[in-house]
Amino acid sequence: MAEWVESRRGWILVDFPVDSGLAFLSAVANAGPRDAFYVRMTHWAAPDAWDVTVKPMDVAMFKEDLPSRFRLQLLQVSFPAYDLPELTRRLREHAAGRSVPPSPTDWTTVGR
Template sequence: MTHWAAPDAWDVTVKPMDRAMYEDTMPSQFRLHLLQVSFPAYDVPELTRRLREHAAGRSVPPAPADWSTVGR
């Protein structure tokens, strides 16, 4: 997985929602409703490995940032 600023880094989008859209009598009340994360397919094996480790109760420490992906 690459640094967040790399050209092919993950894209994270947060969508707010107004609860008053579903109930006209309510005043506007915004909350975060949807979190969408897009990532390259080549990250799937590493994500799967880390999720399995987490499910087994084993913490996976983050690796050092790979600055080569951001041209530093």
């Protein structure tokens, strides 16, 4: 696991229940402009793109006497640590009930 941990140096990982993670992403996206930060969080090919994955989990991992039954339980969000100040700002805006109206996005970093 040390190699994997080293590969994530400079990145922040946050685990959520799936529905809470989707609400988090929506809140962050709606609380700021559709700028380079937004592109990193929404497009997999952007430079320093956020990695958002849903992890299926087997209930038998925690109760080994049960048969295997997988369900979508965990949404993991990984982003560069330098995004933390903007992320925090956007979460404060969201908490204050402020959002930014939708607008065109500059997709040039992903060739769109």
